[in-house]
Amino acid sequence: MSDADRTRDLAARVAAACAARAPLLLRGGGSKMFHGRDIAGTPLDMSDHRGILHYEPAELVLTARAGTPLREIEAALAAHGQMLGFEPPCFGGPATLGGAIASGLAGPRRPYAGAPRDFVLGVRIVNGRGEVLRFGGEVIKNVAGFDVSRLMAGALGTLGVLLDVSLRVVPRPQTEVTLRRDCTVAEANTILAELGRQPSPISASCHDGAVLTLRLSGGPAAVAATRRALGGTPVADGASFWNALRDHALPFFLQAGTLWRLSLPPRAAALDLPGQWLIEWGGALRWLDSAAEGATIRAAAAAAGGHATLFRGGDRGGEVFHPLAPAVLTLHQRLKQAFDPAGILNPGRMYAEL
Amino acid sequence: MRTHPSECVVHDIDRDRLIRELGAVLPAHAILFEPEDTRPYECDGLSAYRRLPWLVVLPDSVAQVCEVMRICAAHGVPLVPRGAGTGLSGGALPLENGVLLSLARLNRILAIDPLARTARVEPGVRNLAISEAAAAHGLYYAPDPSSQIACSIGGNVAENAGGVHCLKYGLTVHNVLKLTVLTIDGTVIEIGGDGFDAPGYDLLALTTGSEGLLGVVIEVTVRLLPLPETARLLLASFASITDAAAAVGAVIAAGIIPAGLEMMDRLAIRAAEDFVHAGYPLDCAAILLCELDGARADVDEQFARLTEIFRAERATELRIARDDAERLRFWQGRKSAFPAVGRLAPDYYCMDGTIPRHRLGHVLDRIAALSDEYGLPVANVFHAGDGNLHPLILYDANKPGELARTEEFGARILEYSVEVGGTITGEHGVGVEKIDQMCAQFTPEELAQFHAVKAAFDPRGLLNPGKAVPTLPRCAEFGAVHVHRGQVPHGASAHPGIERF
Numbered sequence: 001m002s003d004a005d006r007t008r009d010l011a012a013r014v015a016a017a018c019a020a021r022a023p024l025l026l027r028g029g030g031s032k033m034f035h036g037r038d039i040a041g042t043p044l045d046m047s048d049h050r051g052i053l054h055y056e057p058a059e060l061v062l063t064a065r066a067g068t069p070l071r072e073i074e075a076a077l078a079a080h081g082q083m084l085g086f087e088p089p090c091f092g093g094p095a096t097l098g099g100a101i102a103s104g105l106a107g108p109r110r111p112y113a114g115a116p117r118d119f120v121l122g123v124r125i126v127n128g129r130g131e132v133l134r135f136g137g138e139v140i141k142n143v144a145g146f147d148v149s150r151l152m153a154g155a156l157g158t159l160g161v162l163l164d165v166s167l168r169v170v171p172r173p174q175t176e177v178t179l180r181r182d183c184t185v186a187e188a189n190t191i192l193a194e195l196g197r198q199p200s201p202i203s204a205s206c207h208d209g210a211v212l213t214l215r216l217s218g219g220p221a222a223v224a225a226t227r228r229a230l231g232g233t234p235v236a237d238g239a240s241f242w243n244a245l246r247d248h249a250l251p252f253f254l255q256a257g258t259l260w261r262l263s264l265p266p267r268a269a270a271l272d273l274p275g276q277w278l279i280e281w282g283g284a285l286r287w288l289d290s291a292a293e294g295a296t297i298r299a300a301a302a303a304a305g306g307h308a309t310l311f312r313g314g315d316r317g318g319e320v321f322h323p324l325a326p327a328v329l330t331l332h333q334r335l336k337q338a339f340d341p342a343g344i345l346n347p348g349r350m351y352a353e354l
Numbered sequence: 355m356r357t358h359p360s361e362c363v364v365h366d367i368d369r370d371r372l373i374r375e376l377g378a379v380l381p382a383h384a385i386l387f388e389p390e391d392t393r394p395y396e397c398d399g400l401s402a403y404r405r406l407p408w409l410v411v412l413p414d415s416v417a418q419v420c421e422v423m424r425i426c427a428a429h430g431v432p433l434v435p436r437g438a439g440t441g442l443s444g445g446a447l448p449l450e451n452g453v454l455l456s457l458a459r460l461n462r463i464l465a466i467d468p469l470a471r472t473a474r475v476e477p478g479v480r481n482l483a484i485s486e487a488a489a490a491h492g493l494y495y496a497p498d499p500s501s502q503i504a505c506s507i508g509g510n511v512a513e514n515a516g517g518v519h520c521l522k523y524g525l526t527v528h529n530v531l532k533l534t535v536l537t538i539d540g541t542v543i544e545i546g547g548d549g550f551d552a553p554g555y556d557l558l559a560l561t562t563g564s565e566g567l568l569g570v571v572i573e574v575t576v577r578l579l580p581l582p583e584t585a586r587l588l589l590a591s592f593a594s595i596t597d598a599a600a601a602v603g604a605v606i607a608a609g610i611i612p613a614g615l616e617m618m619d620r621l622a623i624r625a626a627e628d629f630v631h632a633g634y635p636l637d638c639a640a641i642l643l644c645e646l647d648g649a650r651a652d653v654d655e656q657f658a659r660l661t662e663i664f665r666a667e668r669a670t671e672l673r674i675a676r677d678d679a680e681r682l683r684f685w686q687g688r689k690s691a692f693p694a695v696g697r698l699a700p701d702y703y704c705m706d707g708t709i710p711r712h713r714l715g716h717v718l719d720r721i722a723a724l725s726d727e728y729g730l731p732v733a734n735v736f737h738a739g740d741g742n743l744h745p746l747i748l749y750d751a752n753k754p755g756e757l758a759r760t761e762e763f764g765a766r767i768l769e770y771s772v773e774v775g776g777t778i779t780g781e782h783g784v785g786v787e788k789i790d791q792m793c794a795q796f797t798p799e800e801l802a803q804f805h806a807v808k809a810a811f812d813p814r815g816l817l818n819p820g821k822a823v824p825t826l827p828r829c830a831e832f833g834a835v836h837v838h839r840g841q842v843p844h845g846a847s848a849h850p851g852i853e854r855f
Contacts, residue, residue, distance in 0.1 A: 221651025
């Protein structure tokens with residue numbers, strides 16, 4: 001498929017949907033259609049609005065249309081020794097830039113590098129009235145106006161249709177090694193806490209109940225020093241492991257029945273819930289394969305200071321994301337109204353009320 | 355100071371009655387209304403704009419803040435939140451008929467968790483006080499705006515403050531984990547969380563940098579970082595600004611992200627050297643100050659590459675800070691650049707545009723041409739790594755017409771920054787200062803979207819009206835043309851003793 005600017009057509013379709021109050025279902029590559037609540041609507045296909053618009057390696061900035069495949073962007077960056085810092089998951093599908101930002105999902109590097117919102121510098125969107133608007137820009141420092149660009153990250157397309165996104169990109173680490181050692185969750189926590197106390201090159205962690213896998217990224221000297229201190233066995237093809245973790249291609253995910261995503265304070269104690277666990281992000285992201293009641297899981301996550309998402313399986317028409325406090329939900333409804341007064345952009349994808 | 359009629363919040367409550375009502379919830383010393391008491395609050399760090407506050411309140415507990423907001427909201431009285439008052443865009447400029455809500459007395463550090471590496475603090479805590487308290491645990495708070503010795507964390511959140519280290523460590527928005535915010539309808543909401551994300555929209559990002567228009571921050575949880583093992587500074591001189599700009603690009607393209615990367619031009623170098631004797635070379639057109647930090651072995655390795663890059667990029671001289679004393683002295687010159695330049699002329703006006711870095715050469719040529727056109731000298735200091743420019747226009751407010759020429763000159767620099775794909779403000783905020791230039795950067799539809807966001811939080815527009823986002827009538831009237839602003843001189847600061855970057 002060749003690069004094309006579909007701005008006018010997309011804006012016209014949103015304007016028409018607004019006039020008809022007819023819901024639209026935004027779709028990029030379709031790799032994350034499982035994410036969020038099941039909703040109906042006329043598909044708004046973004047995948048032919050594509051192409052890298054501007055990439056300046058020495059500026060660490062890339063701007064591309066939302067339908068551009070992540071693979072294309074990652075290849076362009078790799079050619080200059082750069083990458084997307086948030087390691088966006090593709091889940092084995094033809095994921096696009098727009099979906100990566102709208103989902104707000106980040107891979108194993110998240111705690112050490114940042115989430116999609118941390119890298120967004122600017123966006124061009126179509127709001128729910130069909131107006132084409134630009135916020136932010138291509139510069140790292142920009143405080144003119146409210147930060148609508150970052151608000152779009154993780155909004156699941158419910159506030160605007162992403163047209164173009166400008167991102168800060170980062171240099172690839174000079175060295176990257178993956179280490180593995182057998183240990184309990186408690187031992188893993190001790191190791192991770194110790195690593196966090198000093199500047200350390202850790203860039204990913206995963207504990208599956210029996211084995212801790214760690215990735216170190218950075219300058220050769222610091223990586224070598226930390227590696228010596230940690231011990232463990234080097235993993236030959238570390239990149240494949242982390243990609244499989246990011247894309248949920250590990251056996252844990254493939255075999256999961258109902259998959260919950262618990263986002264917790266990193267040092268929260270182990271939760272007393274039935275099921276299988278896989279722990280990432282130094283303890284802050286805990287995947288749970290469990291048939292337990294949603295209310296039980298949510299209550300446990302909330303008691304630990306975090307939140308729980310029904311990530312895959314279960315009742316996709318019910319509540320998928322963690323319920324918001326009433327005052328916060330009201331604010332969300334008013335924001336939705338501010339961007340999409342007719343309620344046509346992915347209505348209900350995040351919460352039934354939005 | 356021009357306030358557009360469309361920005362005025364009209365109410366009819368008598369001040370004495372409001373004082374009586376506030377007196378029921380605040381001690382008498384926390385309510386100021388006599389001119390001699392309110393005078394210190396007439397401006398923030400941008401003292402060009404001054405207005406005597408109608409009423410100042412200084413609550414010292416969250417409960418008191420809630421009560422003040424409840425009473426003001428009940429009467430439709432507008433509020434201006436204020437932190438330490440070090441802002442450089444007039445964001446805390448008081449109102450003629452509103453309450454200035456100082457949060458300076460909410461200055462307790464509530465908790466530092468060395469294992470989670472977080473600090474939970476009240477909004478009036480000074481930026482530097484967080485790092486000082488965290489130092490006992492080998493930790494620090496990374497964003498370091500120039501005024502960090504005095505500015506408050508609440509103000510940092512309101513402005514999304516940056517600083518020298520933000521190229522590597524991010525802005526305030528990247529370093530805040532959780533906020534407790536009081537909305538104008540009296541609701542306390544928690545935004546963000548103790549994990550790495552929170553359900554729903556990213557209100558943390560939206561609130562950060564909202565210049566006090568969406569809510570009042572009453573508690574902040576920030577992320578702390580381990581103190582780096584070592585820091586090394588290299589000072590490189592160049593025969594032209596273009597060479598220096600190319601060297602900056604080469605460093606970044608080589609995959610090195612310095613902890614700080616600052617540029618000064620000839621006039622700024624000379625002023626700084628005369629002022630603090632930092633040991634800068636005087637026979638060059640520009641210098642770069644480049645600091646690397648991290649693990650010693652990596653810093654040493656990168657430092658060697660950095661030296662090679664600067665040589666290849668035609669640096670005329672390289673000076674490596676031999677020890678921490680020399681490193682700090684080199685920084686001292688940069689940090690003193692504003693007051694140093696201030697000695698060259700009776701007044702100076704500091705701009706804050708950001709541009710894509712590869713346009714630096716064009717923009718500097720343009721600034722030089724405008725400098726000739728207006729007959730006003732300009733000294734340039736930049737956060738070179740991220741393209742944030744601080745041109746300092748030198749002028750004399752006592753010369754008839756010179757202030758107006760300065761303001762027009764400044765407006766043209768900002769508009770040119772937008773033209774080349776940049777922004778009118780990188781880190782100082784819009785406030786009242788750059789509100790007209792917002793009309794140049796955004797379309798009416800975009801501004802209307804901002805107002806819709808504002809209305810979602812504050813439908814009656816009681817929080818900090820007339821700041822940050824211009825009304826459409828203002829843009830229709832002022833925005834399309836260059837206008838001369840108020841008649842008060844720029845440059846003199848409410849915090850003259852503070853180092854400015």
